[in-house]
Amino acid sequence: MKRDDTLNLRTTLRRGLVFLALIILAYVVVSLYDAKVEVMREVDRQLELAALALPSMLAPDFHDRATTPYSISKEEELRNRRVFGDYVYRTGFAWVYTLIEDGGRFFFSAPTVTEEEAAERARWYYYPYPEAPVEFQKAYESEKPVWVTYTDRWGTFRSVAYPMRSEGGRKYLACADMDIGSMWHSIFRRGLTSLAVSAFFVLMSLPFLLAYRRHSNALAERVAELEEKGSDLEARLTDKAERLNEAMERIANLSVTDSLTGLYDRSHGMAMLDGMCDSGGWLFLLDLDDFSRINDVLGYQGGDEVLARIGETIRGALREGELAARRGGDEFLFLVPPMSERDASDRVEDLRKLLVALGHRYGWPISVSVGSAKITRGVSPRLLLNEAESKIDGGRRSRS
Numbered sequence: 001m002k003r004d005d006t007l008n009l010r011t012t013l014r015r016g017l018v019f020l021a022l023i024i025l026a027y028v029v030v031s032l033y034d035a036k037v038e039v040m041r042e043v044d045r046q047l048e049l050a051a052l053a054l055p056s057m058l059a060p061d062f063h064d065r066a067t068t069p070y071s072i073s074k075e076e077e078l079r080n081r082r083v084f085g086d087y088v089y090r091t092g093f094a095w096v097y098t099l100i101e102d103g104g105r106f107f108f109s110a111p112t113v114t115e116e117e118a119a120e121r122a123r124w125y126y127y128p129y130p131e132a133p134v135e136f137q138k139a140y141e142s143e144k145p146v147w148v149t150y151t152d153r154w155g156t157f158r159s160v161a162y163p164m165r166s167e168g169g170r171k172y173l174a175c176a177d178m179d180i181g182s183m184w185h186s187i188f189r190r191g192l193t194s195l196a197v198s199a200f201f202v203l204m205s206l207p208f209l210l211a212y213r214r215h216s217n218a219l220a221e222r223v224a225e226l227e228e229k230g231s232d233l234e235a236r237l238t239d240k241a242e243r244l245n246e247a248m249e250r251i252a253n254l255s256v257t258d259s260l261t262g263l264y265d266r267s268h269g270m271a272m273l274d275g276m277c278d279s280g281g282w283l284f285l286l287d288l289d290d291f292s293r294i295n296d297v298l299g300y301q302g303g304d305e306v307l308a309r310i311g312e313t314i315r316g317a318l319r320e321g322e323l324a325a326r327r328g329g330d331e332f333l334f335l336v337p338p339m340s341e342r343d344a345s346d347r348v349e350d351l352r353k354l355l356v357a358l359g360h361r362y363g364w365p366i367s368v369s370v371g372s373a374k375i376t377r378g379v380s381p382r383l384l385l386n387e388a389e390s391k392i393d394g395g396r397r398s399r400s
Helices: 003-057 074-091 115-120 134-142 181-205 212-255 266-279 292-317 341-362 381-399
Strands: 095-102 105-111 146-152 155-165 171-179 281-288 323-328 331-336 368-375
Touching: 003 074, 003 095, 003 155, 003 171, 003 212, 074 095, 074 105, 074 292, 105 134, 134 146, 134 155, 134 171, 266 281, 266 323, 266 331, 266 368, 266 381, 281 341, 281 381, 292 323, 292 331, 292 341, 331 341, 341 368, 368 381
Parallel strands: none
Antiparallel strands: 095 105, 095 171, 146 155, 155 171, 281 331, 281 368, 323 331
16 A cells, blocks of 8 residues: 555544544534433423412412411311322422412412421411522513522422412412432433443444445444334333323313312303303302301311212212302302203202202201302393392391
């Protein structure tokens, strides 16, 4: 081989190595970037779903009542802790919580509390959150959700602050935190793996620079391997997308359902009543008389059990075309399609008797006051409810 040929070969090898090194560097950088984008996108989706699910775990009027450090009982705080704690345990989030604003500062209204935190102080409701990211204030003011990554003494977290409004119109933030410290380690390990694979590839490819054909075969095998991995990754992503769609459907159902009774919640009940204003029908307002006695005897947890059984009884009694919703507290909406006044009265009386019989069966002092209104075109849902409420009040006055 001539000297010029040797120099050309060395130059070609050097250029080939430099070019290969650039390809390897780009491969590692792109792999790290793609891994980060993919993981962060999935994390943000999970955080958003968690934040949207939080209001359904609380009483509908919770944030209307959470106005002072003493407006929420310790029993209700402990119940919220258990519900949020179970959710965190099942989903793997670091914390889920809601924040209220008072005097320019954020306070926990319904936080997740660890065993160590519970031992540190008895109550965390209305406890200040001075370390809240500044982005949370922007979310609260703009009423647009924000995602933020931050590091504090507990670790590195990805958080979402989702602005919400209570039934009474009070603003609050539904938040969820996920510990992403291990995620960065995973991405870093992935980069090291890519670098190790690339370095190994360089060492193995040096002889192939002198044997183009063998080198081409090795590349073809590598492409086939990547295609196989790509097919496997596509299948896994498809599976994740299907599970995400199922979760979103479940959350959509939860968003219109009262978590305690299983009936539709107040907002959806009012929407159904508004929809029936075109077709007509009957509105019945069922109010449990002196329900506080049950809470006094059984406690709030026992009272919740009674409401849950009442919701189960109402759901089991519904016929085709009939709808029921929990208006709030111990009030329920019962909507029936167009029929005669006598038939409609018979239907609600049957339901009332079922609830009274439920109380007799378990030894609960259940009595029900009923107010009615005929749903007619042009009459607003508010007026219909006022009419039903006035009949309940009138009936109670006549009994007294």
